[in-house]
Amino acid sequence: MDRFCPKCGAKGKNFIKNLCEKCFWEEKVSHIPNNLRVYLCRSCLSYLQGKRWIRIKKKDPSLAAIEGAIKEFQRNTKIPNDTKILKIECNTAEWNKSGLPKKMILDITFASEGASTSLKREASVEYATCNFCQSVADGKYEALVQIRGDEGQLSEEKRKTLESSIDKFYRTALKDRSDITEIKEKDGGIDIKFLTSSKARLFAKKLSEIMGADLKESAKLVGADRMTGKRHYRITISVKLPALEPGDIVSFKDRIFKVLGHHRGKLILEDMEDHKRRSIPQNVISDVAKIDKADIKRVTIGTRSQNSITILDLEEKRFLELPAEKISNELKEGDEGLLINLNGKEKVVRRQ
Ligand SMILES: [Zn+2]
Ligand SMILES: [Zn+2]
Structure with a gap:
């Protein structure tokens, strides 16, 4: 008697374990959701993962949508222990009127019991504003770092060197500048607004190590939460650069x-x-x-x-x-x- 699939009754097929190929894979992967949703920030292209916005290195909408779709797929997909994902490919299938990705196709290859199969899933891309960009738009910040010279004003030359090295400070102290919402020249010095005080402190500490600057921190009550009573403070870190410069x-x-x-x-x-x-x-x-x-x-x-x-x-x-x-x-x-x-x-x- 011909072997038949106990699930669908099919005969003369390839069998994996006891089931025909089709039924075998159906058991393993058919539950994987289709129509995933990827949220991208329309201004910085971060993508949402759960409750967190993830920044991307290269500001390319397609790459952001691809990374977001793959991460969203991985987050939502539970597969049996004996099944592995061999490969995930993702492409933009549709663009919206502004030329941004609208629909993504994921092509996933699975392996189990020495066999493999591939599956296509769709992800639609939605656009929103991430917390960071929203805070910037609202003018919010927790901390202000004020960089000043020994006698208040920074010399033109010092400000220029400082501005050009600020990028280096971001990389060493903050890894990226994602926490900075504004940099501007103020009273002959430089003011930098930080979304969080922890990053501002880290930045100021690094600046003090590299340039020998003096730090002073002060806090100001800016309000309290009506519901929780929690007080909100804004801190100011004054960074006073030393009077002595190389060559003196x-x-x-x-x-x-x-x-x-x-x-x-x-x-x-x-x-x-x-x-x-x-x-x-x-x-x-x-x-x-x-x-x-x-x-x-x-x-x-x-x-x-x-x-x-x-x-x-x-x-x-x-x-x-x-x-x-x-x-x-x-x-x-x-x-x-x-x-x-x-x-x-x-x-x-x-x-x-
Ligand atoms: Zn079957
Ligand atoms: Zn954003």
């Missing part, structure tokens, strides 16, 4: 240094005589003083005679005679140096 010439413990930069909250200095580096911790940075420009003169080293050396003041075009010990040993005749007046004591160091 400073004194510290009666020696002359050049500022190299900041690293993890420490100030990195190079001794202008022995060229050794020192890192100055936060608590003693206030002992580092910038040497006034009026106390620094460009000079050329002249001839040495016995215990003194003649130098030429390049700004005032006059010759000076200085005791040899006031001139850094590494300077030779013809070299350019800086004559620095450090609290009444003169020293000539190499100009770097």
Whole structure:
């Protein structure tokens, strides 16, 4: 007697386990829902997964719809343990009037008991506004980061360098800039609005580590929830950038240094005589003083005679005679140096 399928009675078919191929796969995958719904944010193309909006890297509507449809399919699909998904392909099948994806077709390949089959499912794409874009549109923010210079205003140059490096800060501190709702120039500094205070704090902390900035946080009550009584605060983090910048010439413990930069909250200095580096911790940075420009003169080293050396003041075009010990040993005749007046004591160091 011919083998027949106990479910549908079909004869002369391929059998998997006890069932004909058709009935076997029907048992495994026919329950998988059709007509999935994918929600995309019309402004940032994030897609909704459950209750969360997921940001996509590449802002391409088709890619967003594909990723959203596949994730939605995976989230909604329960398949038996002995069945695996080998492959999911997804394509846009229809576009709406604005040229955005409207209907997606998923082509899924399953494997079970050494056999495989494929199945097509549809997903329709709906457009909405994600929480983030809605908050931006409503002008909401939890935290404001105010970046200012040592004396309030940032120099034009500093602001430019800062603006160009802000992108780097996003990447290191926040991974992406999805939490920032606004960046603008304000009172000679930069104001950045953050949707959440946690991201704002992380950003400010990173900025302080890299640039040696001082942080101050304050909170302001902006309202309370009528139902729960929960109070809502908005925080402001003032980021004061340090007065010292790379290239500045400073004194510290009666020696002359050049500022190299900041690293993890420490100030990195190079001794202008022995060229050794020192890192100055936060608590003693206030002992580092910038040497006034009026106390620094460009000079050329002249001839040495016995215990003194003649130098030429390049700004005032006059010759000076200085005791040899006031001139850094590494300077030779013809070299350019800086004559620095450090609290009444003169020293000539190499100009770097
Ligand atoms: Zn059958
Ligand atoms: Zn959005």
